Amino acid sequence: MQDNFILYGNVNSGHAYKVRLMLAVGGVEHDYQHIDIDQPRSARPEPFRSLAKFGQVPLLLHNGRPYVQSDAILCHLAEHTGRFGAETPERMACVREWLFWEANRLGMCLPQLRWARRFEPDAYNAGAVAWLQGRFDVDIAILDAELADGRAFIVDDSPTVADFSLCGYLFWADAAEVKLPQNVAAWLERISRLPAWRAPDVLLAA
Numbered sequence: 735m736q737d738n739f740i741l742y743g744n745v746n747s748g749h750a751y752k753v754r755l756m757l758a759v760g761g762v763e764h765d766y767q768h769i770d771i772d773q774p775r776s777a778r779p780e781p782f783r784s785l786a787k788f789g790q791v792p793l794l795l796h797n798g799r800p801y802v803q804s805d806a807i808l809c810h811l812a813e814h815t816g817r818f819g820a821e822t823p824e825r826m827a828c829v830r831e832w833l834f835w836e837a838n839r840l841g842m843c844l845p846q847l848r849w850a851r852r853f854e855p856d857a858y859n860a861g862a863v864a865w866l867q868g869r870f871d872v873d874i875a876i877l878d879a880e881l882a883d884g885r886a887f888i889v890d891d892s893p894t895v896a897d898f899s900l901c902g903y904l905f906w907a908d909a910a911e912v913k914l915p916q917n918v919a920a921w922l923e924r925i926s927r928l929p930a931w932r933a934p935d936v937l938l939a940a
Contacts (some may be wrong), residue, residue, distance in 0.1 A: 737762075737796065737814075738795075738796070738797050738798070739757065739762060739763070739764035739765070739794065739795065739796055740764065740765045740766075740767065740794070740795040741753060741754055741757065741766050741767070741792060741793070741794050741795075742766075742767050742768075742769050742782050742786070742791055742792060742793040742794075742795075743766065743767075743768065743769065743791045743792045743938055744768060744769050744770070744771045744791045744913070744938065745934075745935060745938040745939050746771070746938075747771070747791050747792065747931070747938065748844075748845060748848075748902035748905075748906065748934065749790075749791065749792055749804035749841075749845075749902060749905035750790075750791045750792040750804070750938060751902050751905075751934040751937060752804045752805075752808060752895075752898045752899050752901075752902040753792045753794060753804055753807050753811070753898075754766065754792075754937050754938060755898050755901075755902075755931070755932075755937065756808060756811055756812075756894065756895055756898045757811070757866055758930040758931070758932065758937060759898075759928045759929060759930050759931060760811075760817060760818065761929075761930065762811070762815070767782075768938075768939075769782055769791050769793075771790075771791060772822070775789040781795075782853060784819060785800040786800070786802060787800070787802050788802060788803075789803070791802055794807045794810075794811075796810070796814070799936055803915060804899065804902070805833040805834075805836065805837055805841075805899055808833065808895035808899055809829075809830065809833065809895070811895065812826065812829065812894070812895045813826070815936070817896070818880060818893060818894045818895045819889065819894030819895050820894060821851065825889060825890075825894070828894075828896070829889060829894050829896045830894055830905070832888055832889070832896035832900065833896055833899050834896070836871075836899045836900050838879065839869075839873045839876075840870070840873045840874070840900065840903075840904075841857060841899070841902070841903070842869070843866045843867075843869040843870045843873060844870055844873075844903045844904070844910055844912070845903050846858075846866050847863070847867060847870060847910040847911070847912060848903060848906050848909050848910035850862075850863050850866070851863070851909070851910055851911045852909045860930045865911070870910075870912055871903070874912070874914065874915060874918060875915070877900065877917075877918055878915040878916070878917045878918050879917075881917035881918060881920075881921050882917050886921075886922070886924055887921070887924070887925075888900060889911045893922060893925065893928060897921075897925060901921075901922060901925050904922055904931060905922065905934055
């Protein structure tokens with residue numbers, strides 16, 4: 735049976751970008767459907783409305799079965815394909831550590847900074863933005879230090895879904911008005927040279 739993948743995303747979602755980037759770089763054939771997240775959840779189209787458990791993008795349908803939450807989707811795709819970290823249990827264990835770190839740290843503060851500074855500056859008070867910036871500064875320093883030993887990607891010298899997860903919003907650093915340290919910038923450049931890589935606004939608009 736040939737796998738059938740349908741990804742639902744939005745051009746402003748770094749979480750959707752993580753998943754579509756993995757599919758693109760991995761050469762995984764899939765359909766992509768844009769969801770207008772400015773619509774009320776009740777107005778969003780079927781089958782997205784019924785199958786997106788939390789009403790959010792991304793939603794991946796794999797042979798009709800729904801998968802939600804970007805890092806969980808990435809784990810599923812890696813394990814299904816046996817690639818991008820799932821080649822061995824030991825490598826996948828390292829990948830999971832980074833996925834959980836991303837969700838709790840960088841993936842919490844950076845999307846909020848981008849939203850506050852680009853889309854809704856009046857919705858955040860100065861103290862909240864300063865706190866988010868401080869959190870980001872700590873997190874990006876950790877990531878930079880991890881990459882200081884010269885390895886090409888976050889686990890080793892081959893990309894994994896952990897790289898796709900971590901970079902999801904970092905390609906929007908300018909929109910978030912944050913600066914990237916040297917090792918992180920070099921790592922993002924290596925990701926951007928992977929086959930079929932495209933910037934978020936290009937990949938998610940297709």
